[in-house]
Amino acid sequence: EAEVAQSPRYKITEKSQAVAFWCDPISGHATLYWYRQILGQGPELLVQFQDESVVDDSQLPKDRFSAERLKGVDSTLKIQPAELGDSAMYLCASRQRISAQETQYFGPGTRLLVL
């Protein structure tokens, strides 16, 4: 069964450093989402792509976060510089373009710890 791939699975960094996370959605899925989940909370949407275009980045802290999906397939989320409050699980999800009724499929996540 196809899955959403994410790497790395775990990342430890010091504050003020740059970090990057990678996501490869299920083949053929045109819509891609990045969520952030702080421990004990539900996931919160950071950015949504349709193919290579950003559909919604209203909750993305643009002073330090950036996201791209250059060829409309895999995606990278970057934080520069990282802050202590960025420690969280970063989840990537995807769904097919055809049916908005379909569920989003989530990857295993990247757990970030900022020291």
Add this chain to the structure above:
Amino acid sequence: KQEVTQIPAALSVPEGENLVLNCSFTDSAIYNLQWFRQDPGKGLTSLLLIQSSQREQTSGRLNASLDKSSGRSTLYIAASQPGDSATYLCAVKALSGGGADGLTFGKGTHLIIQP
């Protein structure tokens, strides 16, 4: 802004009991509602998706209901098993223009089934 609340935050019951998890949302203009399961340190697995026009969905021992007008959903788990231990998250997809359809999540209910 849509807000999703889940009650209780945590629940511990003996194996074999039937149980109900509750979810409420503030804006009834939703496209659909989903229940997800999350195991510790892992991504999310979709359990049930209810379209706004539906009243309930069933999958095995799970039954989810939706009352859109009152802003409520319940997840019923029959004959609970230790393997059901996980965090259960409720999420709604809003009706919105422009193609933005990120999910709004509750904080989850942490469920423990005692053997």
